[in-house]
Amino acid sequence: MVDSEEIKYMDGIKNKELKMLKRVLCRYNFKIIYIRKARSAYQIRTDKGIVCLKRMKHGRKKAQNGSYLVEELKKNNFYNTAQYIKTTDHEFFVHYKGFLFYITEWIDGVECNMDDINEAVNCTKLLANFHSASKKIDISKLYIKSNTKNWPTFFMKCIKDMNNFKNAINKKRIKNQFDENYEKFIDKSCERGLFSIKLLNESSYYKLAKNSKQVKNICHNSFYYQNIIKKDDKYYIIDLDSIVIDFAISDLGKMIRRLMFKKEYNWDFNKAKLIIDAYIAINKLSKEELEIMLSLIIFPHKFWKLGSKRYIKHKSWTESKYMKKLNKVITYSECEDKFIDDYIKYLKKM
Numbered sequence: 001m002v003d004s005e006e007i008k009y010m011d012g013i014k015n016k017e018l019k020m021l022k023r024v025l026c027r028y029n030f031k032i033i034y035i036r037k038a039r040s041a042y043q044i045r046t047d048k049g050i051v052c053l054k055r056m057k058h059g060r061k062k063a064q065n066g067s068y069l070v071e072e073l074k075k076n077n078f079y080n081t082a083q084y085i086k087t088t089d090h091e092f093f094v095h096y097k098g099f100l101f102y103i104t105e106w107i108d109g110v111e112c113n114m115d116d117i118n119e120a121v122n123c124t125k126l127l128a129n130f131h132s133a134s135k136k137i138d139i140s141k142l143y144i145k146s147n148t149k150n151w152p153t154f155f156m157k158c159i160k161d162m163n164n165f166k167n168a169i170n171k172k173r174i175k176n177q178f179d180e181n182y183e184k185f186i187d188k189s190c191e192r193g194l195f196s197i198k199l200l201n202e203s204s205y206y207k208l209a210k211n212s213k214q215v216k217n218i219c220h221n222s223f224y225y226q227n228i229i230k231k232d233d234k235y236y237i238i239d240l241d242s243i244v245i246d247f248a249i250s251d252l253g254k255m256i257r258r259l260m261f262k263k264e265y266n267w268d269f270n271k272a273k274l275i276i277d278a279y280i281a282i283n284k285l286s287k288e289e290l291e292i293m294l295s296l297i298i299f300p301h302k303f304w305k306l307g308s309k310r311y312i313k314h315k316s317w318t319e320s321k322y323m324k325k326l327n328k329v330i331t332y333s334e335c336e337d338k339f340i341d342d343y344i345k346y347l348k349k350m
Contacts, residue, residue, distance in 0.1 A: 061143035080130070126237060178323055199291065223255050
């Protein structure tokens with residue numbers, strides 16, 4: 001049992017929340033010393049080390065997927081993940097009041113600084129090794145979906161959404177600065193989206209997607225700095241809740257796309273190439289795969305996502321925050337055009 005008097009320190013934990021945690025943690029075989037919130041999880045110091053408690057509303061299979069994947073990765077000499085911890089009943093999760101909880105070991109390091117290109121290259125090597133090791137895993141024992149056939153469908157949906165945003169803005173009697181500035185770039189963003197689809201049509205995407213049963217790549221699907229921990233010059237990948245079956249270039253392309261919007265990268269293809277080269281030195285990619293990845297990198301996902309938050313989800317941000325995010329996207333427009341030209345020249349030389 002967990003006695004609240006035995007917990008020496010609780011950081012930002014309310015009484016109702018503590019009661020819930022006590023009911024969950026009593027299913028584990030350790031003494032609780034310290035609890036604090038850490039992003040969407042809890043860091044818990046115990047008499048047997050530091051652990052991470054994660055709470056989810058849905059996803060009974062996520063803990064099972066993660067625990068199976070970690071064990072299989074270890075068999076393929078990939079140890080850079082957090083071990084899942086079983087309950088006293090030898091389960092990988094606890095179900096309590098509509099929520100699911102699971103615990104992994106806590107990787108006691110720091111989040112990676114992806115603004116540093118050298119750090120980004122090291123993270124890329126981690127991703128390549130993760131993909132390489134996961135190829136050898138029997139995916140039939142995982143309860144995850146395949147995204148290999150979803151790219152063009154998702155692209156078309158986003159383009160349709162952006163046209164709907166334009167219609168919504170035009171119907172407004174009074175437009176604010178965000179509406180006017182966003183509307184100016186909708187047509188160009190839709191054109192960029194259509195160009196992404198054109199690249200897919202001219203690539204081997206559909207051929208590869210048709211043979212999707214042969215695609216056995218497990219993608220992390222959330223390979224961002226907060227899920228990459230550096231400890232003693234070693235890198236670890238955490239939070240396996242979002243894993244899917246997809247082309248390996250999905251993880252890599254999303255990572256590059258995210259980095260290119262940072263001022264340290266500024267859509268500089270030479271920096272993107274450093275990342276690509278670091279990846280293919282470990283896990284080879286074909287020219288066809290690199291062609292497909294370009295369509296993902298340049299799709300106006302960030303512009304669409306901002307419009308979605310404004311006109312669909314009506315996210316309660318301040319106007320200054322909305323404008324700051326919009327200006328960041330449109331500032332890089334010309335640099336993005338040059339990036340595409342440089343990327344295509346790179347492909348032609350292969």
